[in-house]
């Protein structure tokens with residue numbers, strides 16, 4: 538078992554191993570005494586792992602109930618949140634009780650946000666079951682729901698008490714979901730770790746190792762900038778354009794897929810403008826192709842820029858992008874808002 542410590546204001550551990558889902562109750566018990574638990578999960582994950590987690594919690598002395606919502610980003614909204622909060626109240630969860638988020642990033646984001654506001658904040662544990670959630674969403678304490686106006690517009694910083702990642706649960710993921718997680722894993726490689734990037738690009742990797750390395754890298758930046766006012770913005774590599782792609786596609790382009798295209802656009806523009814080492818973009822594209830990720834979306838620069846500028850990341854008349862100077866070496870790059878469309882156009886060419 539790999540254990541990564543996240544030294545945030547309220548520190549916690551991320552445990553990565555294989556085949557421990559049936560023992561999560563016992564593991565949670567090492568930090569949190571038996572109490573009422575609401576397992577939050579979507580319909581897909583509930584069928585696959587719901588009973589196993591419920592039994593594991595009962596075996597360790599917890600009193601679990603379950604809230605199940607329809608899978609997909611479209612559920613990450615105010616209505617699901619309201620239903621979940623009512624469910625917590627109906628089951629008489631108190632301030633000393635617990636939420637267990639069993640699922641992908643959508644589940645983790647909603648469950649974590651509910652935990653942050655229910656009774657002014659209760660504890661929650663993340664059990665990520667997608668690669669994207671394992672390497673990214675489950676760690677770092679960003680929780681949120683979407684509004685019709687945009688993604689993640691309502692949320693809170695609220696760190697989990699533990700993250701327990703059973704890599705065996707990823708075996709049931711559809712291949713396109715694995716690719717999405719790999720896009721986020723490649724992001725860490727492009728940002729800070731040439732060796733991780735090369736390993737992923739070559740296809741010869743052990744998922745458990747990759748997850749642990751990505752979590753280590755994410756923990757490293759989160760603990761320096763828990764509230765995302767500085768360095769943590771680096772994690773937005775590919776996300777400014779990526780979020781715009783997700784939104785312009787009516788959410789039909791998956792998050793990780795959109796991030797890959799967003800990164801490709803930024804890398805391409807950076808190289809053409811002489812901001813990145815020659816060959817950087819080709820290297821990144823090659824890795825994406827190897828891992829089954831597309832690098833084009835067919836959406837126009839004008840539309841993408843318009844949506845991106847509505848994004849919360851815009852500060853005054855400027856937008857901050859993350860630019861790869863080379864694989865493993867990225868910088869924050871401030872761009873005047875009116876220059877973004879041109880920048881994206883160059884990247885798309």
Ligand SMILES: NC(=O)c1ccc[n+]([C@@H]2O[C@H](COP(=O)([O-])OP(=O)(O)OC[C@H]3O[C@@H](n4cnc5c(N)ncnc54)[C@H](O)[C@@H]3O)[C@@H](O)[C@H]2O)c1
Nearest residue numbers: 581608609641642643644666667669673674679706709710
């Ligand atoms: N909080 C953060 O820091 C952070 C970071 C990155 C992404 N996110 C958010 O995460 C979300 C995307 O996460 P996601 O890609 O995990 O989406 P998701 O939670 O919708 O999961 C993707 C799909 O996989 C299914 N699934 C989950 N686990 C499975 C398993 N083990 N076997 C089979 N099917 C399974 C789900 O039912 C769903 O249909 C977005 O909303 C994004 O904004 C948050």
Ligand SMILES: [Zn+2]
Nearest residue numbers: 673721792796
């Ligand atoms: Zn992401």
